[in-house]
Amino acid sequence: MIEDFLAHLRDSRYSESTVAISRQWLEHFLSRHPGPPGQLKPPDITRYHQSLQWEPGPSGKLYSENTVNQAIGVLRSYFRWCIEQGHLKTCPAAHIVTRRPPTKERVYLTPSQARTVLDAPDLNTPLGLRDRAALGLIIEQQASPAALARLDLADFQPDTGALLLKGRKRRIVSLGAGLQADLERYIRLGRQGYAQPGEQALLVSRSGKRMSTQAFRVMLNGYCQRADVPRPSFSS
Numbered sequence: 001m002i003e004d005f006l007a008h009l010r011d012s013r014y015s016e017s018t019v020a021i022s023r024q025w026l027e028h029f030l031s032r033h034p035g036p037p038g039q040l041k042p043p044d045i046t047r048y049h050q051s052l053q054w055e056p057g058p059s060g061k062l063y064s065e066n067t068v069n070q071a072i073g074v075l076r077s078y079f080r081w082c083i084e085q086g087h088l089k090t091c092p093a094a095h096i097v098t099r100r101p102p103t104k105e106r107v108y109l110t111p112s113q114a115r116t117v118l119d120a121p122d123l124n125t126p127l128g129l130r131d132r133a134a135l136g137l138i139i140e141q142q143a144s145p146a147a148l149a150r151l152d153l154a155d156f157q158p159d160t161g162a163l164l165l166k167g168r169k170r171r172i173v174s175l176g177a178g179l180q181a182d183l184e185r186y187i188r189l190g191r192q193g194y195a196q197p198g199e200q201a202l203l204v205s206r207s208g209k210r211m212s213t214q215a216f217r218v219m220l221n222g223y224c225q226r227a228d229v230p231r232p233s234f235s236s
Contacts, residue, residue, distance in 0.1 A: 001037070002026050005081050025074040037082045040092045045075065049096050069098045106233040113229040114139050120223050127206060129182075129190035131219060134203055136179040138220060141165065144234035145216035151202040153191075158184055167234075 002023065009019050032051070033044055052068045063071075075093050082088040109117065118135055122128035137143040147167035155164040161180045163173050175183065187202075194208045195201075201210035224231045 001082075001087070002030070002078075004085075005078055008081055021070065022074050022077070025071045026078060028071070029075060037079065037087045037092075040088075042092050042095050045093045045096060048075075065099075069100075072096055072098055104233075107230050109139060109229055109232050113227070116227040117223050117229060120226055126186075126190035126193050129186040130203055131223070133179070133182045133186040134216065134219065135223060136182050137163075137165075138234070139232055140176060140179050141173050142233065142235035143167070145213045145220065147234075148203055148216045149201075149211055149213045152200045153187075153202045154200070156183060156187075156202060158187075 005026070006019050006023055009022060029048060032048060033040065049068070049072060052063050052071055054062075057063050057067075072093060076091065079088060079091040079093055083091065117139065118132060121131040121135070123132060134148055137148060138145075141163075143165055144167050147165045150166040151163075155166070157163070158180070161175045161177075163175055163183075165171050165173060191202070191204060194206065195204045196208035199209060203211055203216075205211045205215065220231060
């Protein structure tokens with residue numbers, strides 16, 4: 001039944017990351033409640049909700065409130081689909097109350113801090129040119145690691161200085177002259193020597209393939225630690 005629900009998400013044009021997260025939480029829930037949906041009662045969902053709040057996850061740490069809310073949100077979506085398909089009459093998670101965690105204060109680097117971070121990559125190397133461009137997008141445009149990982153070569157228009165960022169929302173940004181020059185220099189002197197034939201990604205790894213979101217997070221954390229500055233916030 002899970003596979004049918006995941007197929008429904010794909011047919012509804014949800015992203016593969018949403019499908020993967022849904023699979024993860026549904027399998028986690030069914031490992032504790034393996035029976036059919038029709039046998040579920042509200043107390044079962046209450047106990048599961050409490051277990052997410054009180055029991056450590058695979059990392060050994062308690063789940064964050066956002067993560068708990070994400071798990072319950074997946075269950076509610078699944079139960080709504082089960083009701084539409086006739087497998088349930090009512091949602092067993094309807095009584096669960098989740099609250100929005102307090103918004104974290106956004107972190108912006110001062111001009112001095114930003115310059116320290118941007119000066120850190122070695123511009124005599126292809127990977128240093130890539131890192132300088134990526135850091136510029138994070139600092140100047142608040143691009144998230146996920147948005148950087150989705151960037152394709154075709155998303156950058158050198159003639160206009162426009163870049164399509166595909167984060168939580170798609171947005172077209174106009175790059176400053178310095179950042180545009182960094183990107184053009186990376187494409188000309190860095191990417192050309194590393195990218196695998198046919199690779200569409202704008203920012204590529206040492207192996208010449210698309211970098212992952214986690215790889216960008218590691219890169220950013222490393223440069224921020226080296227410069228002794230906080231990690232800046234993202235908006236996309």
